[in-house]
Amino acid sequence: MRTTRVVRRFAVTTGAALLALTGAAGSAAADDETPEKVTEAGTSFRTATALRIDQEATAEASTGDYLYWAFPVDAGQRATVHATVKLPEAAARHAASTWQVDVYDGLRRRQACRLGTPTKTAAQDAASVSLSCSLRTVRSWSEQWANDPLPGTYYLRLTVTDLKADDLGLPVRAEAKVTATDAGGAQAVDGSLGEPLVPGAGSDERRAAAVEPEDGWSGGWWSSRWLWTAAGGVLAALAGVGGYALTRGSGRPARVPQGM
Known part of the structure; x- marks a missing residue:
């Protein structure tokens, strides 16, 4: 469960960063003034x-x-x-x-x-x-x-x-x-x-x-290349975290009874 929360939090954070990046580009273009x-x-x-x-x-x-x-x-x-x-x-x-x-x-x-x-x-x-x-x-x-x-x-x-x-x-x-x-x-x-x-x-x-x-x-x-590069990096990171969570397993190893 903890691993799932980490993946979810990571996805929300990176998604917000991407939205901020595209928003900054849009506002910069909107600020341009029409010349005389x-x-x-x-x-x-x-x-x-x-x-x-x-x-x-x-x-x-x-x-x-x-x-x-x-x-x-x-x-x-x-x-x-x-x-x-x-x-x-x-x-x-x-x-x-x-x-x-x-x-x-x-x-x-x-x-x-x-x-x-x-x-x-x-x-x-x-x-x-x-x-x-x-x-x-x-x-x-x-x-x-x-x-x-x-x-x-x-x-x-x-x-x-x-x-x-x-x-x-x-x-x-x-x-x-x-x-x-x-x-x-x-x-x-x-x-x-x-x-x-x-x-x-x-x-x-x-x-x-x-x-x-x-x-x-x-x-x-x-440039839109920045967006695609950032999105590719985020997807790669999410895939890595998800793969680690799947391969690690959710339970702890069983304890071996003493005296055996």
Whole structure:
């Protein structure tokens, strides 16, 4: 009976510890504050405007301009870019227009969209057009020959790709936002980069180079791997205690009568 009580007490204690661990991670994520809105966009990779995850951005531009924002994505994250273009009055336009978002990594390699609508045609009388692109999970390490997304600065580029010449220069209003989710420990790989892929520190790249996660590159201590590791340790300990209780037996050895 005493062994049973020990096993039960051990299970309750470790279960409470696991609940506290997951609760701490959840509260840390809930404490994050939404950053203020950005009201401009760059016109090239070098002048891309810094944008944090979940931060809203707007920009007044002319039809035909290239608009750039730079944002950080760390290992284990799945990022999705969202863009909406408020089009000019229908009476001022002469034909439909096709808009597109492209995403590039820190090496300026174009990244494929896993999901979303990166290209869309807006009718002449449409008031707006919305685009999106969900990237693959960012890996902490990759072979040099691979095109896997790696931690670092990413670039969102928004522009029109098909437009009648008479509509060039008409005013538009662009809105952009980047969201990200944690893919979890199941997507983690061994190995890591020496440094994230970010722009150089030259004077013409300081705006984009300033983009990094709130807690630094790979600075977050929490990962679902911690939970699974802790759970595995608890189960192993419980199995060991239970096995010991079963093999030990519940009774004391019989006393041998004296004189035999």
